[in-house]
Every structure is written in C-alpha cells, then in structure tokens.
Amino acid sequence: MEETRKPVLLEVRHSFAHVMAEAVLQIFPQAKLAIGPAIDEGFYYDFDLPRAVATEDLAVIEEKMRAILAGNHRFTRTVVSRAEAERVFKDQPYKLELISELPEGEEISTYTQDAFTDLCRGPHVKDTGALRADAFKLTTVAGAYWRGDEKNKMLQRIYGTAWESKADLEGYLKKLVEIEKRDHRRLGKDLDLYSIHEEAGAGLIYWHPKGARVRLVIEDFWRSEHLKNGYELLYTPHIGKSWLWETSGHLGFYKQNMYAPLSIDDVDYFLKPMNCPFHLMIYKNQQRSYRDLPLRWAELGTVYRYEKSGVMHGLLRVRGFTQDDAHIICTPEQIDDEILEVLRFSLKIWKAFGFNDIKAYLATKPADGIGDDATWDKAIASLKRAAEKENLDIVMDEGGGAFYGPKIDLKIKDALGREWQMTTIQFDWNEPERFGITYVAADNTQKRPFMVHRALLGSLERFFGVLIEHFGGAFPPWLAPVQAVAIPVTPAFAAYGEEVVRALKARGVRAELDKGDERMNAKIRNAQNQKIPFMLILGEKEQAGRAVSLRTRSGEQKNMIPLEEYLTQVEAEVRPKTLE
C-alpha cells in the first residue's frame, strides 16, 4: 500500500472500475462480478464471463465507458439492510459470498451510477463528469483466481490505468516506455551480459564475459568489505544428505521448494536450497566459548530452489542463484550491537551501489511462531532500535515474520521509483535448537546462542537485474564491463590505439580497441549503444601529440588531453569502490 496514493485519485480509480463493470455488463449481461478495487496505477475488475475477453474487446469496452462518462451520472450511495442487499445481488454469487462474510452490525452500502449498482463501501467521486475520458486506458486482460486462491475458479481480470488528467496519463505511459527500455532482459541481450537457455534448463543463468566482469567487481567489493567488517568467509558443499535436511527441518517445512534427491551409494542427497545447515555444521565442529562470539560467517553460496514454471522472470526470479549469505551467531547480550552493525553495514553497501532511498519493513510474530513472546519482543525491539538509529522509515508488518523468528527487510527504491525487496535480516530460534548448538558461557554452563540469517544484496542474479534496470545499462565507471574504448579515426592509427589500450590496462582500466574498419562515426555509435563510459578518439593529431581526445557516454568532449595526464585522471575515475 503506497501512502503516496492520493485520496482523490483513489476515488477516481475506484469509480472507473464501476464504470468499466457497467460497460462490461452491457456487452455480457450474464457476467458475474467479483471485486474491482483501485490499485497503485489504476484499477481492475474481476469478472466471470461466458467467453474469454480478447485484447480487441478492450477498445469496445473503452468506447462504452466513454459513452457512460458523457452521461454525467451521479454516484449515489444507498445504505441497505442485509436482506435487501441479498435481494439486489441475488444473481451475483460472488457478491452474495462477500455479503455473507460482512460482519454482523456493519453498515452495508451500495453505489449506483446510471443503470449500474455495485456493492461498495466507497467513497466515490461525485459524478461521472469528474472522470476524464482522456485520462484512462484499459491495459491488459489477465486470469486471476477468485480471492487469489488457486483452488477457486479462475476469473478474468481487466486492468486499466486512470489518472486525474490527460497529462498524468501521458506521463505514466511515458514511464512505461522507460521501464521497457530499461528491462534487464532487453539490456541483458543488447549488452551481451547473460542468457538463459530453456532447452538447457529454465530459470538458470549463464553469465557472459561482460556480465561476469560486472559480477567479479561486485564480488571483489563484497568480499573485501566483509573481511574489513569482521566477517569470515566460508565455502560449503552444494549437496547434503537427508540427515542434514531432516535435522535442519527443511524437509519438513521447505520440501516443496527443494528438488528431488540424488541417490549416491543408496543414500539420498539433496541439492541445497539454503546455506545455513552447512554453516551450523562448521559451528558444531568444535566446542565454542562465549569468547569466540560473535561469529560473522559469510558465503557467496549457490542454492537451487524450485519455482513454479509460470513465475520465472529473467534474472529476478530464477531456480538457481548465488546468495550473499551470512550467519551471525552471538550471545543474547550481543544481539543489539550485532543487529545495529549488520544494518549499518548493509546501508553502507547499498549507498556504495548508488541506492539511497531505503525503507525498513519489520515483521513480527505470526500465529504459528515458536518460542516465547518475551524473546520475540526483545529481538523485535533490537531490530526496531537499530532501524531508528539509522533513521530508516519503518513499516510494521504485524504477524509477517517466519515461524522461527522476526525479521527486518530492506526495500530499496531504484531510479524509476520502484521498490525492490533485497536485504533480509532474520532471527532464527529454530535451527540452533534443532542442531543443538551451544557455547560455554562465562559461568561454565552450556548456553544456546542466537542466530541471525542475513542476505544483503539478496542474490547476485537478482541484484544484477535490479542494477541493470537502475542504471538502464549505463553502469557507473567502476562497475562498467568495458570502461574505455579506443577508437582510431582510421585503421592507420590502430597501432597507436593498441599502445593507448595497453597503457590503460596497465593502470587497471578495462579498455578495448575498436579495430574494425567502419568509420569513426559508426564506432562511436556502437560504443554509445554499448554504454561504454569513455571513448578515446585517436587520429593524426593525437598520435603526433601523444594525446587522446575524450568523448564521454554523456556526450561531453575534451580534445587533446596528454596521454599521461589522461591515464592519471581515468585511473581515479574507474577505481574500485571502497567504503571510507
């Protein structure tokens, strides 16, 4: 739920939904209506219809909607008794179901415009004249289960977008075009970053040389910062015996996301969907003292999880991915400090990648949560305290935690204002118990440590996808797969180009020579399309003066920079990022 959603706009959209329902009823008098709310960028309505709605139908429905709008009909609210409501909607089974679920004593109201009456809490705009015929558009038809439950009947959902003015609608449509242009699947192909081969396995990512270069920069940065911030790095196996997953409990509560076992010497092994059991095996490998804690153990761990065939999406939703996982194991007394530290560290990393707009979502104990309330409350308090200390906006998600512990998720906003859930910091009371991990406390008793799971970027695949869209493929120099390209004006200057590229590489710049025989203009165009930050134009003057002429991706030009001077300059511009 976006709090930016203005009340007026909400009324406008909800009213559009009613108008659309009326239009659909004109075409399909036998249509059964489900629900039709306002949503973030418009509205939808779910219908049970005698036939599939085709894209061509949308234009017809829009036409009918415009005719209704022109009538300038009032939206009239009527309070009805339960019996009356049941009579009005006697042919509308979904409405009857909704009515039957309304709590006793709650006021039941209907809204009527023109010849259409809907069960509705409201509010609505005054009349259809308040709805601009040039500020809405029906967008797509989609299947949607009644109440989102796949056991229920599949209804047809018609989506529309609606705004207060034509200009707002146009702005929105422009934004859609921009989103399309930045689509990481599009850019992944255009920039030759990665591919997916359905014939070799859906949801599995192949990192091409250029994508791999970016990943390498991300990983190097990630590793060095973790080491500097008190983490140790681990590597663990990709498979483990049933014993491991039975002990961890995953075969109980996570089995539907795990792949069928491999049989090795008649023993079942499972591909890992998570890294934590392996980390706990390392913990258990020796007796631990309170003096050893806290332990911060991180791993770029590649896991495999089953995703339903319909939900895979480019890099964002895959079946195999590398988590930037960490487990923090500490004493109860250390938990405040550790939580604050991990949060502070996460925010620093996000800022380094250019994400500054971050919100925290705090999930509390669900109905099936294990462990006593006091422990939960204490953990939640420390999460909250940390988020407050870092001045984060906090959104409470009451009852949204996993059964084994509360968590705080960070959602980041990208360049287009879209929110992505990335970081998760999660308490776990279950797994330490199941593995029976302990430490020897100062009083020589065996105590159970706290364990916190943390994925910072989430997964490298998903993070890369978000990064591509955030920058629209124009990575900042330190991340760009190719940072500079040397462009000889004619092949005659290729040798000088070779020399410049060599000098750049010696300074750690990812540089290439464009030695094709196209004209310089074509090479510049290619480099622009590849979104390479720096282009070095090399011709007779540059060669004679041992200089380069720089054209940046943003179109700025500076001619005849002495080579040595440029090398010093570019070295600073492409330098790998570090915190502080």
Place this chain on the structure above:
RNA sequence: GCCAAGAUAGCUCAGCUGGUAGAGCAGCGCAUUCGUAAUGCGCAGGUCCUGGGUUCGAGUCCCAGUCUUGGCUCCA
C-alpha cells in the same frame, strides 16, 4: 500449476481471405582511409517451436504438447 496472448534467419519483425519464405540490423567478403551516434556493394544464413490431422497443396486452418510473455487478493 491456472487464465490469456505469442513462438518465422543470431537479433527485431513482415508474410492478406491456404499456392511452396522476406526486410532491417548483426555476421562474412570486397571496395573506401574517413574527426565525435549508422560508408557503399555483394555473399551467406531458415526442420517457419514439436508431433499429429484437414487439404491436390499448410508458415497460414484444426488438435495435442513444449517453451516464452503478461497476470493469478493492492480485497465489497
């Protein structure tokens, strides 16, 4: 998994009511030696997703399957 749409050259796409496959870009070759977003000419490239069916004849129509895309509680 379910609903809908789609699948034609490496990529983006065209191919009307069934008559035997085309463009641009990319690739390769030749020519061109060029100053800040596409030099010209030529060549090569396709089991039209797979399997059935209808038909004298299927990229096109029908059926089944595979995969892709957009959706699948933001609740009257």
